[in-house]
């Protein structure tokens with residue numbers, strides 16, 4: 001299939017629209033000059049409604065994992081207890097980071113594909129003195145979404161902080177940080193925010209700052225949120241900002257607001273539902289069994305007798321469509337397709353055509369056109 005267009009359909013990094021790539025190709029300006037300060041201020045203003053916050057927003061040159069580590073470095077002291085919800089790969093990563101910091105980690109093990117009950121988190125948090133409860137908003141490895149409003153409500157009157165990874169949620173799933181009582185949200189540029197990898201962000205509420213400001217936290221220098229907050233006074237960062245990424249993010253945020261945040265979130269919901277319906281018609285069942293399923297990543301069970309890697313490789317070699325398998329205990333048994341960021345109907349319909357062809361080539365009995373027909377019906381196109 002020489003000449004076939006390369007299609008980046010991962011749950012991150014995601015396709016970067018041309019408008020954003022153009023913004024990033026602008027000449028690099030001083031990260032302390034007036035041009036950059038205006039850009040920075042605007043990006044901060046535009047991202048606040050997406051976070052659902054009035055907090056200042058801290059930006060770093062970092063992948064998402066760096067921001068997970070940064071959030072813990074700023075709130076923990078060695079030996080302090082944290083409760084980490086472990087219902088997927090990223091929850092487990094958060095627990096590993098906390099252990100590396102010397103924290104005393106209680107992992108709240110939930111079967112992968114399910115979400116933690118807020119009431120259960122509440123009762124555990126009332127029994128032990130946790131510095132923080134750590135939760136992944138949108139678990140990209142399974143397609144499960146956490147009930148942040150419920151978890152925020154049970155922690156609100158406790159000293160415990162709610163620390164949330166919304167790396168693959170923010171911009172594609174609703175986030176109401178202030179209303180839900182999320183004390184720290186971290187995210188990064190390369191998922192629903194439609195930018196290349198390389199920039200991370202954090203938003204902290206007042207309850208989090210009371211902890212972060214204490215001098216007895218873990219040693220921190222680049223990641224010191226106090227320094228980063230102080231630099232917000234001058235609309236910048238304490239160290240060199242990834243200027244090109246900030247231009248890209250400014251453009252991405254403008255695009256989200258032009259479409260309208262509600263419309264963007266609704267588009268993610270519709271397209272993920274349509275892709276799931278189409279996959280089901282091709283014999284690929286949705287993996288998660290939670291009340292709330294991700295709108296940004298579709299996680300699918302691999303049919304008996306097939307290996308996830310064969311589908312992933314087939315999609316790439318036959319169509320240059322890049323989807324994800326799994327790099328954890330689900331390896332081989334699930335495949336994942338991103339429905340986050342700059343995704344439109346044509347993308348998921350093309351995904352379904354490519355999946356149909358690839359599954360057929362692997363010997364799965366597929367009904368021609370069944371995936372596209374089911375997706376079209378879910379989208380309201382069929383009469």
Ligand SMILES: *Cc1c(COP(=O)(O)O)cnc(C)c1O
Pocket residue numbers: 012063064065066090136138139140165166167168188
């Ligand atoms: C992608 C992702 C991350 C961060 O991964 P990096 O490769 O470090 O950017 C963290 N959490 C979740 C839920 C993710 O989907």
